[in-house]
Amino acid sequence: MTDPPDTTPDTTPDTTPDRRPGGRTARIRAQVLDAVRAELAEGGHERLTMEGVATRAGVHRATVYRRWRDVGGLLVDVIDAAGEIDWQPPDTGSLRGDLTALNREIQESLVVRPSPALALMAASFHSPQAARAQTRLWADRYAQCEVLVERAVERGELPARQVDARSLLIAATAPLYHQLVLLRAEPDPRLPEQAARAAVLAAAAGAFFVPREADT
Amino acid sequence: MTDPPDTTPDTTPDTTPDRRPGGRTARIRAQVLDAVRAELAEGGHERLTMEGVATRAGVHRATVYRRWRDVGGLLVDVIDAAGEIDWQPPDTGSLRGDLTALNREIQESLVVRPSPALALMAASFHSPQAARAQTRLWADRYAQCEVLVERAVERGELPARQVDARSLLIAATAPLYHQLVLLRAEPDPRLPEQAARAAVLAAAAGAFFVPREADT
Numbered sequence: 001m002t003d004p005p006d007t008t009p010d011t012t013p014d015t016t017p018d019r020r021p022g023g024r025t026a027r028i029r030a031q032v033l034d035a036v037r038a039e040l041a042e043g044g045h046e047r048l049t050m051e052g053v054a055t056r057a058g059v060h061r062a063t064v065y066r067r068w069r070d071v072g073g074l075l076v077d078v079i080d081a082a083g084e085i086d087w088q089p090p091d092t093g094s095l096r097g098d099l100t101a102l103n104r105e106i107q108e109s110l111v112v113r114p115s116p117a118l119a120l121m122a123a124s125f126h127s128p129q130a131a132r133a134q135t136r137l138w139a140d141r142y143a144q145c146e147v148l149v150e151r152a153v154e155r156g157e158l159p160a161r162q163v164d165a166r167s168l169l170i171a172a173t174a175p176l177y178h179q180l181v182l183l184r185a186e187p188d189p190r191l192p193e194q195a196a197r198a199a200v201l202a203a204a205a206g207a208f209f210v211p212r213e214a215d216t
Numbered sequence: 217m218t219d220p221p222d223t224t225p226d227t228t229p230d231t232t233p234d235r236r237p238g239g240r241t242a243r244i245r246a247q248v249l250d251a252v253r254a255e256l257a258e259g260g261h262e263r264l265t266m267e268g269v270a271t272r273a274g275v276h277r278a279t280v281y282r283r284w285r286d287v288g289g290l291l292v293d294v295i296d297a298a299g300e301i302d303w304q305p306p307d308t309g310s311l312r313g314d315l316t317a318l319n320r321e322i323q324e325s326l327v328v329r330p331s332p333a334l335a336l337m338a339a340s341f342h343s344p345q346a347a348r349a350q351t352r353l354w355a356d357r358y359a360q361c362e363v364l365v366e367r368a369v370e371r372g373e374l375p376a377r378q379v380d381a382r383s384l385l386i387a388a389t390a391p392l393y394h395q396l397v398l399l400r401a402e403p404d405p406r407l408p409e410q411a412a413r414a415a416v417l418a419a420a421a422g423a424f425f426v427p428r429e430a431d432t
Contacts, residue, residue, distance in 0.1 A: 046342065121398065125338035126262065135400050167391075170399075171414050174390035175383075182337065182393055183386075184351050198387050198415075198423035205421055207414035 031057040032064060033081050036074045041114030045075065045123035045130075072129040079120060079133035089145045095152035096193075096200045099172045102145065103192030106173060110180040111187045121181060145169050158203055162210040171208070172199035247273040248280060249297050252290045257330030261291065261339035261346075291339050291346035294332075299353045305361045311368035312409075312416045315388045318361065319408030322389060326396040327403045337397060361385050374419055378426040387424070388415035 022029075035057035039048050048071050054061040068074045090101035109117040124131040149165035152158045175195040179185040188194075202208070238245075251273035255264050264287050270277040284290045306317035325333040340347040365381035368374045391411040395401040404410075418424070 044342070122341035125341060126260070131400060134398075138399055167410065167414075170391050170394060171387070171411070174394035175386050177398055178386060178390035178393050182350075182397065183354055184347060194383065194423070195387070198383075198418040201421035201423045202414040202418040205417035207410070207417045 028057075028059055028063065029067075029077070029081075032059055032068070032074070033078050035059075036078050037116045040078075040119040040123070041116055044119060045071070045126065048074070048123075050074075072127045075120065075123050075127055075130035076133040078116075079130060079137050083137045083140055087141070087144070089148055091151075094155075095148060095157050095203075096196050098148045098151075099169075099196035099199060100193045102148075103173060103176050103196055106176045107180065107187060107192050110176070118181065142166055142169050157200075159206070159209075161206075163203060164208045164210050168199055168203050168208045171202060172196050244273075244275055244279065245283075245293070245297075248275055248284070248290070249294050251275075252294050253332045256294075256335040256339070257332055260335060261287070261342065264290070264339075266290075288343045288345040291336065291343055292349040295336055295346060295349035295353050299356055303357070303360070305364055307367075310371075311364060311373050311419075312412050314364045314367075315385075315412030315415060316409045318364075319389060319392050319412055322392045323396065323403060323408050326392070334397065358382055358385050373416075375422070375425075377422075379419060380424045380426050384415055384419050384424045387418060388412050 032053060035053045036048065039052050039056060050064050050068075050071065051061060053074060054064045057064070064074075068077060090098045090105075092098050092101055109115065120130065120134060124134045146165040146169070149158070149163055149168055153160060153163065172195055175198075176191060179191060180187060248269060251269045252264065255268050255272060266280050266284070266287065267277060269290060270280045273280070280290075284293060306314045306321075308314050308317055325331065336346065336350060340350045362381040362385070365374070365379055365384055369376060369379065388411055391414075392407060395407060396403060
């Protein structure tokens with residue numbers, strides 16, 4: 001699937017010697033999304049405007065309107081772009097190590113100032129489109145992380161009985177989001193490891209077993 | 217501490233036979249905060265205006281401006297009013313039962329439509345005042361809930377070694393907030409009990425022990 005060729009005049013002359021893969025369309029998208037992230041970080045989504053993004057990106061306004069339509073379209077594309085990154089879940093050799101590494105990544109993304117991740121979460125409360133994109137991205141990331149639980153079962157770290165990987169992953173990561181996004185606590189450097197360890201102990205004790213027919 | 221007498225003309229004649237405790241000042245506050253909750257539920261905080269609240273409450277605009285100053289002041293007072301309710305943590309006879317009951321309350325407050333709790337969380341991303349009030353309210357509620365852990369230790373449900381009650385409470389409740397507020401998942405009727413059970417199993421396995429001098 002290719003985009004139609006973009007023939008709108010651009011405010012920046014095309015002097016980039018090494019074009020990003022995908023050519024001009026991809027380059028304009030990268031410029032615009034970089035500008036969205038920067039504008040979000042500076043002023044939050046309330047001050048995000050099509051004009052502000054076009055100016056910062058050095059891209060013609062008509063191009064931004066035609067390709068992204070409105071601010072909601074920009075937010076969705078920033079979130080979708082995050083999903084296109086070739087992200088791989090950690091692989092440290094133990095479930096506790098993997099979940100700790102995952103939690104450290106989450107903590108870092110929420111603690112950095114300005115935090116694009118936090119700005120997008122705030123925006124998702126006001127843009128149903130952004131909320132849907134965010135939900136999709138998280139669903140993908142949690143699905144990708146299920147392999148951590150599979151590997152733990154293979155290594156014999158968890159009982160062979162079927163574990164609900166998604167519930168375990170939510171239990172391991174939720175305290176980070178709750179403390180840093182909603183409770184706005186000071187970041188606790190021990191929390192990534194503590195939350196990971198608690199989830200592993202609960203899992204080993206059978207907290208996330210999928211109910212068997214016989215149990216119900 | 218008493219408020220100065222309110223002498224602004226009010227748009228509603230004072231015909232209420234049984235005044236709420238605290239008299240006219242308290243009655244006007246109740247009317248205004250009810251109006252804020254209703255406006256929030258209908259249009260979110262973006263459409264919350266001093267004028268809209270005054271009209272809905274049937275209270276003179278000048279009164280609303282003088283006592284709450286701006287929309288941030290209204291949000292803070294709605295959150296503070298929630299903190300003034302004589303809320304008591306559950307007491308079911310077991311830690312797992314108590315945490316499940318607590319989680320059911322949380323789930324209900326987030327699932328009801330419209331949800332004032334959710335509207336206030338959304339608002340707190342855009343009003344630093346509201347964010348501070350929200351953080352204070354949560355800190356109070358979690359502090360109130362520490363008794364659940366104390367009772368569990370007294371009953372012998374948890375090892376006598378010192379447990380970090382707050383971390384246990386966060387672990388038990390965080391999955392509800394994460395699933396329903398950030399991930400926007402469909403409510404899972406089993407989640408309150410599952411999250412409570414996982415936290416209790418983790419606690420019994422030592423996940424929330426306060427480190428001893430000798431351990432460090």
